[in-house]
Amino acid sequence: MNVLIVLAHPERQSFNGGLTDLAVETLRGTGHDVEVDDLYAEGFDPVERASHYPQRANSDYFSPLTEQRAHYERKRLPPDVAREIGRLEWADLLILQFPLWWHAQPAILKGWFDRVLVYGGLYSGSKRYNRGHFRGKRAICSVTAGSPAHTFMPFGRAGNMVEWLWPIHSSLYYVGYEVLAPQVSYEVQSGGVQYREETAFRENLAAMKQAWSRRIPSLAQESGIPFTSWEDWDNDGVLRATNPMRWRPS
Template sequence: MNTTDPQQRKNVLVVTAHPDPGSLTASLTGFAVEHLRASGHEVRVSDLYAMKWKAVVDADDFPDHTPGRRLDVMGASERATLSGRLTPDVVAEQEKVLWSDAVVLQFPLWWFSMPAVLKGWFDRVFSAGFAYGPAVPPPYGDGAALAGRRALVSVTAGAREGAFSDRGIHGALPHVLHPVQHGLFWFTGMAPLEPFAVYGANELPEEDFARARQAYAARLDGLFTEEPVAFRSLSGGEYDRGMRLLPGTETPGTTGLDLHVRGVRG
């Protein structure tokens, strides 16, 4: 049964990465897709392992590159993007991103980051001239290349929740995911929500999985209504020409990565 007003129905791209189709990541992906569709949204899925996604950037990505010449990845990427000469697999994923009103990432937290195949999806799909570079609007703000889209990161982690807290040995989860939230999404203009996480994922009892699904459903229901993370805009007058936050802009006592979020005390 659809619960979303027709005028509020959106397009959602779910990008997932886990080699085991029976994994917790796969179960959460399936749950998210079903829940979003039941709410009336259109959903497309990029299951990178199932797709046998090519993760590495190399000269094969740029058909016009001359063999034996130095490969300037950013330059080659921009030329191929602007001339319509990217490989078909990359073009297909870019079309999904442009189609989307929101992107949901579902992945296991491996070595404090995303699986390599997912990083490779960003490396290849977020090409110069498409997601960044001088041919598109400046980064870090709602006027950047992919502005107008929301983003939700959903991760599974083997550690306990306390290990990812403010005093946890792994560091606070928003800090661990800063390269994704700020460096990939906000850099390209996408508005990231606070991340969702399922902890203790290596041995998750059924009752805990049921609670996780309930909590995840609530976050998915808020995909287009939650307030995004209040990252500062590069063009908002809060940074100097060297891209350094102007002194006195932050809430007193704020330090580190929290400096780039309005109203956060470190």
């Protein structure tokens, strides 16, 4: 497999950086090609704005989708976006490596979705979900979180982890990826907010690394998270099973 790891953490020495190194080593050791896409190191600009598009389709009104489509069709996308798309086309497996900040990915990675997954190119009204651009490819989120696992259970104090990752998983599925169950490393507090005893803290990190290392070899075979798909929706985009018209006697 060709594997792209998109890393979104401001400190390369962080645990997120360590999980990235571990994935590179483990994957290369089993014959895969790996590229690391360090968004902070590359200075990726996550803000979708008019100045990215010097040759506007509409210079009076800035519509991101209009400009994305026009620039994709003319092969005039911003250079950083074109580079990211090239990497995605190359990769069979996409790993998003990030810390959970405010119940979501850091802004630099949120804007990677906003800018890189261009309308008219990587998706359209008819090219989405199980008819998406990247169908046949796999994606997985490897996430770190500060609080313990049990607080992320349903109704726990830190909130249900499944719900925090649902928008990201759905966005990956939107462009056609088969989305694997996430790898979550809990109780990863970066310097200064370590409320656990130092030895227990280090033992936890080692266990989290080991769990990731052991799982990596199976990523090519795992089944993805099930999603509803075109076959499930009627022409209005409503779930067929919930449409009472479907149950009329024929």
